[in-house]
Amino acid sequence: MRPKAEDLGGGLWSLPVPIPGNPLAYTLVYALESPRGPVLVDAGWEHEDAWDALTDGLATFGMEVADVHGVVVTHHHPDHAGLAGRVREASGAWIAMHRADAEIVRAFRSMVEQDAGRTWIADSLRRAGADDGDLADHPRRRHIDPPAQPDRELEDGDLVGLPARRLRAIWTPGHSPGHLCLHLEDAGRVFTGDHVLPRITPHIGLYPYDRADTDPLGDFLASLARVGDLAVDEVLPAHQFRFHDLAARTRAIAAHHETRLAELAALLGDEPRTLWRLTSALGWREPWPAMSLQSRQMAAAEAAAHLRVLERRGQARRTPGETLAYTTA
Numbered sequence: 001m002r003p004k005a006e007d008l009g010g011g012l013w014s015l016p017v018p019i020p021g022n023p024l025a026y027t028l029v030y031a032l033e034s035p036r037g038p039v040l041v042d043a044g045w046e047h048e049d050a051w052d053a054l055t056d057g058l059a060t061f062g063m064e065v066a067d068v069h070g071v072v073v074t075h076h077h078p079d080h081a082g083l084a085g086r087v088r089e090a091s092g093a094w095i096a097m098h099r100a101d102a103e104i105v106r107a108f109r110s111m112v113e114q115d116a117g118r119t120w121i122a123d124s125l126r127r128a129g130a131d132d133g134d135l136a137d138h139p140r141r142r143h144i145d146p147p148a149q150p151d152r153e154l155e156d157g158d159l160v161g162l163p164a165r166r167l168r169a170i171w172t173p174g175h176s177p178g179h180l181c182l183h184l185e186d187a188g189r190v191f192t193g194d195h196v197l198p199r200i201t202p203h204i205g206l207y208p209y210d211r212a213d214t215d216p217l218g219d220f221l222a223s224l225a226r227v228g229d230l231a232v233d234e235v236l237p238a239h240q241f242r243f244h245d246l247a248a249r250t251r252a253i254a255a256h257h258e259t260r261l262a263e264l265a266a267l268l269g270d271e272p273r274t275l276w277r278l279t280s281a282l283g284w285r286e287p288w289p290a291m292s293l294q295s296r297q298m299a300a301a302e303a304a305a306h307l308r309v310l311e312r313r314g315q316a317r318r319t320p321g322e323t324l325a326y327t328t329a
């Protein structure tokens with residue numbers, strides 16, 4: 001059930017917008033009052049129902065989408081950035097996101113232009129150890145348009161240009177390389193996007209699986225520690241519901257990943273096992289045989305992110321060669 005649009009007081013509104021066909025069900029878009037018009041934190045999925053919910057939600061509180069002054073996007077995912085372009089078209093608003101996610105938007109747009117996405121996915125699956133049987137099940141992914149190119153790129157610590165308010169960008173890479181939490185310093189509140197959610201943990205994946213220069217789970221754990229200390233009265237995530245104890249929640253999410261790291265470490269031995277085999281041996285919400293190829297592909301990216309941390313901690317070693325396989329270190 002999608003909650004109703006809500007006045008949170010202090011010139012802040014919660015506007016839940018649906019994500020049709022997705023178990024997350026809705027994105028919590030927030031509107032912040034400013035003398036130049038409301039500024040949105042995230043915009044929601046690009047879909048007619050989401051657009052209607054956003055415009056109706058604003059109208060409930062006497063605002064129009066044409067009045068929107070700006071959209072700050074916590075990260076480039078379509079349930080957050082999807083509608084930002086349409087809001088900009090309707091209002092002339094600026095769109096802001098972190099530089100690292102702006103780079104991904106540019107790369108995504110050029111990949112779509114070259115129609116290179118599907119070959120890239122099949123190649124990376126094969127190298128992870130998936131066989132032809134796995135790949136035969138390769139569905140045509142639902143087409144998602146790349147998000148709009150932002151007008152402003154934010155860096156860690158920047159104040160978002162929001163007249164008469166203090167909204168500070170906190171760079172929290174992990175779930176996406178340019179994920180931002182936004183600290184509303186004048187109100188003791190923080191918008192956590194997908195970084196800290198009350199009951200679920202965000203997807204942390206390594207893409208491509210053998211990319212050498214990144215450690216998204218390591219980044220994520222460091223980003224959890226960064227926001228865990230913030231003195232705030234209320235946490236405003238992009239899914240589920242608002243909550244209060246940010247420190248406790250960040251500790252619980254970190255503990256969850258330590259458990260996963262230990263599970264994965266226990267699967268390693270002297271004989272190399274491929275990423276695909278290791279992933280299929282881990283516990284997932286759905287049993288491995290029932291998972292779609294797309295779910296398996298995301299699961300492998302999560303396992304790869306955990307293996308990267310184990311490598312860094314000296315508990316796993318990648319076997320030399322084209323196929324991705326690991327042993328204990």
Ligand SMILES: [Zn+2]
Nearest residue numbers: 075077175194
């Ligand atoms: Zn996300």
Ligand SMILES: [Zn+2]
Nearest residue numbers: 077079194238
């Ligand atoms: Zn999300």
